[in-house]
Amino acid sequence: MGLIGILVGLAVLIFLAFRGSSILILAPIAGLIAAAFSGEPLLASWTQTFMRNAADFVAQFFPLFLLGALFGKLMEDSGSVTSIADYMTKKLGAERAILAVVLAGAIVTYGGVSLFVAFFVLAPMGIALFRSAGVPRRLMPAAIALGTSTFTMSAMPGTPSIQNAIPMPFFGTTPFAAPGLGIIASLIMLAFGMWWLKRRESSARAAGEGFGAITEPAEESAEEAAENPIVRERATTAGPFDPAEIHRSEAAAKNPPILLAALPIVVVIVVNLLMSFAILPRMDTSFLAKPEWGGVGLSAVGGVWSVIVALTAAIIAVIAINFRSVPELRATMTAGANASVLPILSVASLVGFGAIVAALPAFADVRDWVLGIGGGPLVSLAVATNILAALTGSASGGLTIALDALGPTYMKIAAEIGMDPALMHRVAVIGSGTLDSLPHNGAVVTLLSVCGVTHKEGYLDIVMAAVVGALVALAAVIVLGTLAGSF
Known part of the structure; x- marks a missing residue:
């Protein structure tokens, strides 16, 4: 009965979330359904298991959600993101419209x-570029997703994404875990995605297909997406920013010059690198072992600290550069701060649901099944993160649930066989960013809505660019990691 309860709870969560219901309501209901089937005390499951684990997630990762959303809003309102995207499109030109959009998106998100x-900055600009180049509008969401x-999000070493931060406390790693494997995976994803999109573009040109009918301006599509409550509910489980x-x-009336626009992004990367490898390792952090500081070592918090300091330094830089040009700096910062609240509570609710499931006696069978998957621990870890990210429609939620339930077990296995935890970090993060991009994923729904493209028109290309390419890269990392270890 316990296993049936887990499946019923998951079904309720997935079905109603797909229809736009709030995950804040669904997650505890689904968890209590699973607990009821196992005969567990319901109130204790909610207050002692669900809420405590959700609160732990908020306590651990809220600074990253807050600073990430604040930095993103400042970069948007200062015109820095637009300036970078403009620069890429001008340098590459209309004949390389797809590459321009892909690289512009990569630069700003890696920063x-x-x-x-x-999404909301690149989509209107990219659509204008695609229109002038005669590239079908239906390829736009896949190009932005790539x-x-x-x-x-998942492979580039040092990326400040929340997905890359989540494994750090579990495995004692840094944002630069397995850098060589991460770079190889990144090249595979980029090469595969660009091959597919250029192939589709060539086929469309051969068939005489152009940009397509203009049903509404791109700005109106973006405005509607931001105000759509269903889009909002799904989006806030998929990324650390509330579209509302x-x-x-x-926004600023004039965009900053490209060098000033890109400077905060450089600050993020450089400070993150310095904190991870030069500053924190040299600090005396022995005080962390005391009970009042959590009784932990630097490995449990160092990675998160690195990203916190990097984002804080970048926020200071973007404010200093654009202090006079942003018309409503206080409003911008308030909007950025507010944009972090619903996403972290949504993901924390998924984590609370996962905690209830992991505490059920029937979950032992699930754990044994996962660990018994052939191919070794890297394969089973990849399968676990893939499945949970797919079911929840959230890479961060699925990844946290998997590591909360199985992280200590995998660390024990790694110690027994001499495996570098950095390798598990990279496999887990890439695994969470593959099957999460199913039709109900909040990022997919938001992106299609912003671009004014339907699932029927654009989803296949998203699958190929964002899912299949990532799966190929994941397989390559597992094979290389198994043969050569972490590097």
């Missing part, structure tokens, strides 16, 4: 700009 901020939601805050403040 710490929120996924959804990138640049923003694949290698810069996109238009809460006024």
Whole structure:
């Protein structure tokens, strides 16, 4: 009965979330359904298991959600994201429209700009570029997804994405875990995605297909997406930014020069690198072992600290550069801060649901099944993160649930066989960013809506660019990691 309860709870969660119901309501209901089937005390399951684990997630990762959303909003309202995208499109030209959109998205998201901020800035600009180049509008969502939601989210070493941060406390790793494997995976994702999109573009040109009918301006599509409550509910489980805050403040009248626009992104990367390898390792952090500081070591918090300091430094830089040009700096910062609240509570609710499931006696059978998957621990870890990300429609939610339930077990296995935890970090993060991009995923729904493209028109290309390419890269990392270890 316990296993049936887990499946029923998951079914309720997936079905109603797909229809736009709030995950804040669904997650505890689904968890209590699973607990009821196992005969567990319901109130204790909610207050002692669900809420405590959800609160732990908020306590651990809220600074990253807050600073990431704030930085993204500042970069948007200062015109910095637009300036970078403009520069890429001018340099590459209309004949390389797809590459321009992909690289513009990659630069801003690797630099710490929120996924959804990138969507709402890049989509109108990219559509204008695609129209002038005669590239079908239906390829636009896949091009943006390739640049923003694949290698810069899960594979590039040092990326400040929340997905890359989640494994750090579990495995004692840094944002630069397995850098060589991460770079190889990134190149595979980029090459595969560009091959597919260029192939589709060539086929469309051969068939005489152009941009397509203009049903409404791109700006109106973006405005409607930001105000759509169903889009909002799904989006806030998929990324650390609430789309409803996109238009809460006024943008600068003039974009900054490209060098000043890109400087905060450089700050994120450089400070993250320095904190991870030069500053924190040299600090005396022995005080962390005391009970009042959590009784932990630097490995449990160092990775998160690195990203916190990097994003804080970048926020200071973007404010200093654009202090006079942003018309409503206080409103911009308020919108950025507010944009972080619903996403972290949504993901924390998924984590609470996972905690209830993991505490059920029947979950032992699930754990044994996962660990018994052939191919070794890397394969089973990849399968677990893939499945949970797919079921929840959230890479961060699925990844946290998997590591909360199985992280200590995998660390024990790694110690027994001499495996570098950095390898597990990279496999888990890439695994969470593959099957999460199913039709009900919030990022997919938001992106299609912003671009004014339907699932029927654009989803196949998203699958190929954002899912299949990531799966190929994941397989390559598992094979290389198994043969050569972490590097």
